[in-house]
Amino acid sequence: MIAIIDYGAGNLTSVRLGFERLGIIALITSDRFAILDAERVVFPGVGAIGSAMKRIMGLQLIEPLRDVVARGTPFLGICLGTQIIFERSDEDGGIEGLGLLPGAVKLFRRGEGGAKIPQIGWNDVKLKREHPVFKGIKDGSEFYFVHSYYPVPADKQHVLAETEYAGEKFASVIGKDNLVATQFHPERSGKVGLKLLENFCRWDGKVQATC
């Protein structure tokens, strides 16, 4: 069973429907035990990181999240869920994240080449490393993004794919061991997005050591 973590950060219906279209039942939950028991965990979210962290703390989800990642459960972060994984964010004058990966989250510079903030729409994703979730997905495929902040992993080994916006080349897919995280929304990225979700559902959480 897949657990989609509900911490009150945005609407999770489209994430659940994405899995449903693949014939996979996903449970939207904030129950610690359900999360710890899940075969796979999806950590989505939209909105502000500060209030999201508060809600995660309020629901006492920090430890269960660390536990599932530590025990090797395949874990997928999406959008805000991806940003929260890092140590800190510049949002709201500086917010501490979950620190599951080293790195920070930064704000796009406004006006860079006339770029609007937030970035809304389909942008191409350049694959930098092989990964089981990319199986059958062409390099340069376009995915749907909605965000004003972007992740900056401290360890470049964790950058699985990159995308360009507002003069920045940022990490649009990040991964380490059983954790993979996308800045875009696979559940709203048409067939290529569904392919990524399907790959995630087939993934055992292991990656081969490649350089």
Add this chain to the structure above:
Amino acid sequence: MLTKRIIPCLDIRDRKVTKGVRFRDNVVLGDPVEMAIRYYEDGCDELVFYDITASAEHRSIDIDMVRETARSVSIPFAVGGGISSIEDMSRVLLAGAEKISVNTFAVENPQLIAEGAREFGSQCIVLGIDPVRTEDSLKFPSGYEITVRGFRQRTGLDALEWVKRAEGLGCGEIVVNSVDTDGAREGYEIQLTRMISKNVGIPVVASGGAGKPVDLVKVFVEGYADAAIIAGILHAGKYGIPEIKSELARFGIPVRLNW
């Protein structure tokens, strides 16, 4: 590179897609969910549904339609028409829509934008505006006045002043639907689109007037639009989305060509 979005618009009346000029002479075109699936398969980047009678008749949007659409297509879509409260927004979002579009009720109660953005995030809140050209430059420095209730009512609000205020309140995107060009299929109103786009920091979606692919080229290049809504040009069956996109690509405009 971020691509320019092509967004088919479905005007809904009694669970049917209709199309009319300036909200009059409406013709039934088909079932909204079936049409959404067709345009999704044809490679549209997003969809928007307007329940064109909900606002006037004080009833809420057809939630079953939103739910069925969300099950059937996996691209983002916005829903508008008669949304006047956080409860209305919540119902539509929980049914699977990505965004809500507010127009008349945001003019009547601008706090609706702020409350929606706080509750669901700015990216969910789209402001639709229906500006009409005016000669009264003293009262309307931008040259455009905001109308509401499907163009039927003038508001006394200057178009530029209103969008800047709405941006400050937290809306994440603006749909600029020109009253003067809507439904005429003679091209978008470039000057209006450009003025709004250059004066806000959030994405601007052009709407009203597309009749042929080159109209989209113009609104992207000269109007600085980030996305374009199309309706009649598609519904009439004269042009398909792949055709429009390849024309845009021919002019060097970044569009999503694989889906």
